[in-house]
Amino acid sequence: MKETRLTLAGAALNQTPLDWDNNLQNIKDAITEAITHNVDILLLPELCITGYGCEDLFLSPWLGEEAFRKLLLVKEWCADITVCVGVHVWIGAQVYNTACVIKNKEIIGFTAKQFLAKDGIHYEPRWFTEWPANQVGEFEMLGQKYKIGDLIYEEQGVKYAFEICEDAWRPNRPAERHMAKGVQLILNPSASHFALSKTDLRYRLVVEASKKYQCTYVYANLLGNEAGKVIYDGEVLIAQNGHLIKRNELLCFKNVDLEVSEVSFGENPTIAETITYLPPIDENKEVMAALSLGLFDYMRKSHSRGFVLSLSGGADSSLCAVAVAEMVRRGIESLGVVTFVAKTQLFPLKDVAYFDTLSEDQVARELVGRLLTCAYQGTVNSSDDTYNSAKELAASIGAVFYSWTIDEQVKGYTSIIESALNRPLTWAEDDVTLQNIQARVRAPSIWMLANIKGALLLATSNRSEAAVGYATMDGDTAGSISPIAGIDKSFIRQLLVWCQTELGYEGLQYVNNLQPSAELRPAKEAQTDEKDLMPYDILNQIERLAFYDRFAPDEVYDKLLEAGVADGETIKGWLTKFYSLWSRNQWKRERYAPAFHLDDYSLDPRSWLRFPILSGGFRDELKQIGEK
Template sequence: MKLAGAAINQTPLDWENNLRNIKIAIEEAREQQVDILCLPEMSIPGYGCEDLFLHDWVSVECFERLLEIKEWCVDIVVCVGLPVRLNGITYNTACVISNQKILGFTAKQFLANDGVHYEPRWFSSWVPNTVQEFEMLGQTYAIGDIIYEHLGVTFAFEICEDAWRNKDRPAYRHKEKGVQLIINPSASHFAMSKTDVRYHLVVDASREFACTYLYTNLLGNEAGKMIYDGEIIIAQNGNLIHRNVLLSFKDVDMECAEVDILNPLPLVDVPVLPPVDENREFVSAVTLALFDYMRKSRSRGFVLSLSGGADSSLCAVLVAEMVTRAVEELGLEEFVRKTNCLTPEELPVFSQFSGKQLRNALVGKLLITAYQGTVNSSDDTFRSAEELAKSIGAVFYNWTIDEEVTSYRGKIESAIGRNLTWEQDDVTLQNIQARVRAPGIWMLANLNNSLLLATSNRSEASVGYATMDGDTAGSISPIAGVDKAFIRQWLVWAQLELGYEGLQYVNNLQPSAELRPLERAQTDEKDLMPYPLLNQMERLAFYDRLSPQQVFEKLKGGDYADNDLKLYVQRFFSLWSRNQWKRERYAPAFHLDDYNVDPRSWLRFPILSGGFRQELGQIG
């Protein structure tokens, strides 16, 4: 039997795009004479429809589209995902179509309700081992925990979260019933190193349940925040038969393999894969996410306030690497069609370029940067920004904002009847510099119909080390899902491994906001605490869910004296609790790690709270 999965890049409620991708996948599978094709979870409407799943009309629209898809399924079995809404209750289902006939709908039994997942808000769980009938658009269909048959092979489903439920997963019941093939359509979000876990989830299952297992994941930045890696795995009895290359820029990645299900391979121990390179995973995921976000928002490129520091430098390199990777996989013509970045007259000219010359020419069409200096800015950061922009071909502007700062400062000093001083008004004087940078850079974004990249990282978001409406301004915050320590080491890696020589300048600088006078030698870690320690406390507090006292006890006896550590713990929790309002207002961010601090996805926290006063007072 020839089995196939098709990772497809869908968009919520973009019916034309979604059906086109499904049709392409079915046509490619039929050309390859595939017997069974699995499409991802919720492939018709898109997985990220959120509260629209509660609207009756959405499910009806999906069903009407399903009937269109059914007619394309000639001499092939296709599994396609959609919501089915019965009596005001929505189920997450996989529909099985065989040779233009709907065989039934399998409904998801376990709903994801942790981390970034809120499925029980929209869907209801199906009761195992139950099947019922329902009527839709004049026809009667079966829905539930169904076992299907094709070419003498019995198959059944686990839908995404079903497979993550350990001893409760449907596969145990499937094995008792003699199921030979388990199919898993998924929308499993990207997180660094998660693919290893998923690999074992699938290949281990094929061994434990003595079956063939076909897994298909969604692909791309579907709805704005979550990234899907498009993983397709086919395994049998612990043998990995096929696994694709992840995070493709294609709309459709159809992968197939022949599997002898009636005479299966012998049971073997599951092979161990080499460890995942998170630096490569990160850049693959974020570049695809930026590419999809740009084209799906119908924007013409990106604008960036390039300070010469680590965060903005990373954002600039990610755009350049996005161009490199997308052109390499798609080709120039398809890249231009998707981004609309060249006129018909320009395309033949750019077709003469190759390699770095082509990359830089395209970056010049897609990335505008500006260095907005003050009297507190250093020559080192200006050089870092200018040389990096030049090395990747980005448009680079340079202006100062001292006049605007002086104007605002003068207005307030006149109003309150005194001069502002660094000794008395430190935060105010720092913030006005960051804040007046926003209007000019927003103007460039508006003029070019471009996305403004916010440069916040997760470490800064945790402690509110950012000026609201200043350096947090932006349409998208691509690196807010990773910490500062990761960013700094990644920039060194990118210089050495990816050849971005323009990063040599930022890699020799200590991170600094450069908002105080230069003689005060401001650095981020002096203002806050060492970044590696900040990241440890963040993870212990909100991933491991420890109290301030427990965090202190975990970290005692390490690299910091107890008195210093106590002050750092108190500072972290105090800053965390008072800055929730900032995290509520950050630009949308990509989920990249196994956790994040975004209150609209992974971590909710009250805006107003007691601020851990009692708990911090107990640290001793």
């Protein structure tokens, strides 16, 4: 065929389920910007009209009808441009996840997703039906008939088709069939959640497909914290014949992030510009970017007025504090001071103007002071080390810092139970009770502060604690959002060192010199988390082998023994403790505050790993290990 040049664009959109005004405005802005660049085909993300995270509302017919009416509004904005829009459609009793192609204000077809995501956090088969390969049908909506199915489209003589997100991750992906039909361009609208290093997999998926199928491949993902737990990195990729042409900056704070490239199609297409991709991924940088964007979107979409944090001076609460500071720093860097402040919707115009007069460092500290309030709640068992760690960190980032003691409240509750039981509570007999009341008493005061400020209370639990229930319910687990519950403790500890050395958060020097401790027992006992549990790196290995790799307990034992982490009896002790605590504490995992999905798996029973609250507790399996 003769050479044809098309201007292609992909746009990442920060959408919210059922937020019609926001979603349609972002779509309109993307189309308007694309038209100014003379774009021929614009690709928008998967299910971008409704938002991907509507969950069981996708099963409500009224939502499908309303989404289609919004699609008809979008159609009228598409003058002299082809726009591909993600929307679900009903045909009879079946719901399909589709990409709608609009060309110059006319809907020319719907491509339906052929492979539904059903692993990890995904439950697509609950809502949608897979479309058969090579099948084309027709449906009627609001009095008009439309083509739907495994369609091939054409733009100025260039044939193009779709892979919708999960379609591209399967061995028998649609692209395998498209090439035989003369397709030269593959479009992939996606809602692919953030996970550490996942962008590297996506890059290879797109670039290697463009090489294998000798085509141009355009990929556009959702952006931001859409519905509460899942964060999207907003990746846009354009590749041709094994060369990367465009790639945007991930996890930005924009509502719309558009990438445009002019691409040549023909027998030997000219590839004018390429980008060198340089792995490996810096996972520390990635997770801080995801945390900060996730917190920002959660704050503004919940209409909250910042954050409140019980800052203990330990690793977990310190990371939460730094994440808020990074939210401010990265937000200003991404949007500029005025746009960032305006997007929070928290400040009057005079404050916006005031912030714009400050230096970069001053405005960051000022905004952290307005958005983050911390409190150190000490007891007789707390140390000067953790107090100084909390105080100095808060001061270094500009957060509001309060300090008070809770000994009187602890004594009050203790005396009530001592009177009722007619005996004193002792550490020898009532260890867990006396630890828990200290953690639990901290919750009412910090909740009061959050309520007064109309702010989100940050819970500070991590994934390693969640695995074994090493947390006090309604105490240190109390909160509106648990941002780091998807990260293990070992990763957190090295991440804090990285934040100090690479990001310049010098206030972390204190916590980085401390051993993690709940500080709930008398100081003379020198309580540490790892003394109570086991080494965190071992705990994390057991957790991953058991619930990500899905090995049986005796297989986990064999693998740890083979790895030489310890002698057999020590490993047996660790495994007995882990599986016993895991089984006993499933009810705690059920009650954790909403957590961000950050790693390639999580322990969240509502979005990744389901486990019975009542079970046999691996008794027989642990007995088998004991007999080895």
